[in-house]
Amino acid sequence: MPKTARKPLDAFVFDAYGTLFDVHSVxxxxxxxxxxxGAELSRTWRAKQLEYTWLQSLMAGDxxxxxxxxxxxxxxLDYAIAALVLPLDEGDRARLxxxxxxxxxxxxxxxxxxxxxxxxRWILSNGTLAGLTPLVRHNGMxxxxxxxxxxxxxxxxxxxxxxxxLAAQRLALPPARIGFVSSNCWDAIGAKAYGFTxxxxxxTGAPIDRHxxxxxxxxxxxxxxxxxxxxxxx
Amino acid sequence: MPKTARKPLDAFVFDAYGTLFDVHSVxxxxxxxxxxxGAELSRTWRAKQLEYTWLQSLMAGDxxxxxxxxxxxxxxLDYAIAALVLPLDEGDRARLxxxxxxxxxxxxxxxxxxxxxxxxRWILSNGTLAGLTPLVRHNGMxxxxxxxxxxxxxxxxxxxxxxxxLAAQRLALPPARIGFVSSNCWDAIGAKAYGFTxxxxxxTGAPIDRHxxxxxxxxxxxxxxxxxxxxxxx
Numbered sequence: 001m002p003k004t005a006r007k008p009l010d011a012f013v014f015d016a017y018g019t020l021f022d023v024h025s026v027x028x029x030x031x032x033x034x035x036x037x038g039a040e041l042s043r044t045w046r047a048k049q050l051e052y053t054w055l056q057s058l059m060a061g062d063x064x065x066x067x068x069x070x071x072x073x074x075x076x077l078d079y080a081i082a083a084l085v086l087p088l089d090e091g092d093r094a095r096l097x098x099x100x101x102x103x104x105x106x107x108x109x110x111x112x113x114x115x116x117x118x119x120x121r122w123i124l125s126n127g128t129l130a131g132l133t134p135l136v137r138h139n140g141m142x143x144x145x146x147x148x149x150x151x152x153x154x155x156x157x158x159x160x161x162x163x164x165x166l167a168a169q170r171l172a173l174p175p176a177r178i179g180f181v182s183s184n185c186w187d188a189i190g191a192k193a194y195g196f197t198x199x200x201x202x203x204t205g206a207p208i209d210r211h212x213x214x215x216x217x218x219x220x221x222x223x224x225x226x227x228x229x230x231x232x233x234x
Numbered sequence: 235m236p237k238t239a240r241k242p243l244d245a246f247v248f249d250a251y252g253t254l255f256d257v258h259s260v261x262x263x264x265x266x267x268x269x270x271x272g273a274e275l276s277r278t279w280r281a282k283q284l285e286y287t288w289l290q291s292l293m294a295g296d297x298x299x300x301x302x303x304x305x306x307x308x309x310x311l312d313y314a315i316a317a318l319v320l321p322l323d324e325g326d327r328a329r330l331x332x333x334x335x336x337x338x339x340x341x342x343x344x345x346x347x348x349x350x351x352x353x354x355r356w357i358l359s360n361g362t363l364a365g366l367t368p369l370v371r372h373n374g375m376x377x378x379x380x381x382x383x384x385x386x387x388x389x390x391x392x393x394x395x396x397x398x399x400l401a402a403q404r405l406a407l408p409p410a411r412i413g414f415v416s417s418n419c420w421d422a423i424g425a426k427a428y429g430f431t432x433x434x435x436x437x438t439g440a441p442i443d444r445h446x447x448x449x450x451x452x453x454x455x456x457x458x459x460x461x462x463x464x465x466x467x468x
Contacts, residue, residue: 052445054288055420059446061395064427067445075444082441161295186289193298207316210309211286211301212293 009197012116012225013149013167015182016125019201020222021103021135029099034086041080045096048076050184053126053157060156068152069127073097100131105139108223113144115226123148124167124180126157159190168196181225188215199225243431246350246459247383247401249416250359253435254456255337255369263333268320275314279330282310284418287360287391294390302386303361307331334365339373342457347378349460357382358401358414360391393424402429415459422449433459 014020023046030045031038052072060066067075074097081088088096113121121144125132129150136145149170154162168175175195182188188200189212198215200208201222208214217228248254257280264279265272286306294300301309308331315322322330347355355378359366363384370379383404388396402409409429416422422434423446432449434442435456442448451462 048443051285051288051420052443054285054292055393055424055445058288058291058391058394059424059427061428063395063429064446072445079441079444157292159289160292161297186285190289190293193293194295195297207313209282209286210313211289211306212298 009119009179010173010177011120011122011171012179012181013122013124013171013196015180015184015187016123016127016132016135017100017103019181019183020105020109020123021139022106023100023103025103026096026099029096033088033092033096034084037084037086041084041086044080044083045073045077048079049073052076057157057160066155066157069157070097070131073100101134102138103135105141106222108221109139110141110144112222112225113141117144120146120171122146122167122171124151124163125149126151128152158187159193161190161194164191164194164196168194179225181222185209185215186211189213192216199228243353243413244407244411245354245356245405246413246415247356247358247405247430249414249418249421250357250361250366250369251334251337253415253417254339254343254357255373256340257334257337259337260330260333263330267322267326267330268318271318271320275318275320278314278317279307279311282313283307286310291391291394300389300391303391304331304365307334335368336372337369339375340456342455343373344375344378346456346459347375351378354380354405356380356401356405358385358397359383360385362386392421393427395424395428398425398428398430413459415456419443419449420445423447426450433462435459 017023027038027042030041034041049072052075056066077093077096123132123145127150129148132148136142149166151157151163154166156162168178171178176197178196179199180191180196181199183201183203185200186209188198189209192198192213192215199217199219200215202218203221219225219228251257261272261276264275268275283306286309290300311327311330357366357379361384366382370376383400385391385397388400390396402412405412410431412430413433414425414430415433417435417437419434420443422432423443426432426447426449433451433453434449436452437455453459453462
């Protein structure tokens with residue numbers, strides 16, 4: 001399709017953790033608390049956190065109620081500390097969990113969000129509103145984010161289609177007219193399966209996942225969003 | 235509760251991959267095909283295989299149809315080979331996938347299954363019937379397994395409660411009267427959330443997962459099943 005025939009997307013929806021906000025400050029604190037093991041702790045914690053969101057979503061039913069992201073995050077941290085046999089106490093755990101409330105945005109996040117205006121820019125996240133709101137405020141993004149949506153409104157975690165539907169319904173747009181942006185490949189794939197125009201931000205050159213439809217665009221950074229094919233020429 | 239008051243369970247349901255059948259032969263072949271990287275390939279492959287079952291189960295809906303375990307296993311292998319940058323061709327991939335059809339049972343599997351008779355002993359697995367039936371035959375277990383159930387009957391992977399319900403319905407027993415046995419902690423937790431009397435076979439001394447109700451029993455091997463509290467005195 002020639003470039004002149006492209007119609008720019010009508011709105012953008014962003015994942016939060018790892019996409020707009022860098023979890024590196026958690027790693028820094030983890031390294032301070034467990035010297036030489038910080039990166040490993042952060043990696044194990046994050047992997048279990050995601051695993052638990054998927055498992056709890058699948059287990060939900062008569063016999064089991066899904067817990068929120070703050071609770072799942074605390075459980076995953078307990079697992080990671082036990083798996084790595086680290087001598088961290090309750091105070092250390094509380095500090096690590098609290099670090100999620102003051103994550104820094106990636107350096108190109110503000111400029112990218114600003115460039116997408118006046119089109120709506122929303123956040124759709126596994127996190128709770130109580131966890132996400134402080135992040136937006138901490139990074140001075142109140143004027144750059146039009147709204148924040150939590151999976152808590154539908155009671156199941158990503159990549160369940162009900163989660164993505166939440167954003168499409170709130171924006172009252174056809175899914176394909178919405179750009180969904182995530183640095184989590186499985187999230188970008190889930191969004192594509194739902195029907196969004198999907199962008200995977202692959203900062204690390206990771207291999208693409210194989211379990212579903214590939215994202216429409218694979219970009220190296222948030223900054224690349226501005227120049228991507230789905231956006232209007234600047 | 236004193237031992238004399240215990241009532242033995244009425245039936246047993248076993249997970250297949252990793253519980254009754256050892257995936258070590260896959261590792262051996264992987265090591266032969268990718269010297270020095272076999273264990274890493276096997277580990278990455280298995281982790282992605284499980285991840286993809288959870289993700290596909292959650293994504294399923296109007297826009298996406300879950301694939302069967304053979305397909306998910308092939309996709310996870312493709313990912314693992316790409317992630318580890320291994321020079322394996324289509325023939326290598328086919329040989330690795332085929333290794334799943336001739337896995338060996340753990341050394342104590344036959345004696346344990348025999349000791350549980352005449353109570354029903356079933357398999358409930360993420361695998362396809364086409365993948366599970368050859369395993370039972372390869373290990374000469376036809377007389378030790380009363381039936382094989384695949385998640386394909388309900389169209390979603392473990393730990394969705396519908397999967398566990400399949401076994402309870404087929405056995406026509408209250409879930410708590412059925413012993414569910416898995417070496418996958420998340421599977422034993424999912425089974426417990428559903429209502430089974432759950433046994434986690436923790437061969438490696440791994441930390442327990444934190445995202446749901448703990449299994450009723452944690453054993454070091456299948457052989458320990460015979461002496462566990464939930465079984466009648468021999």
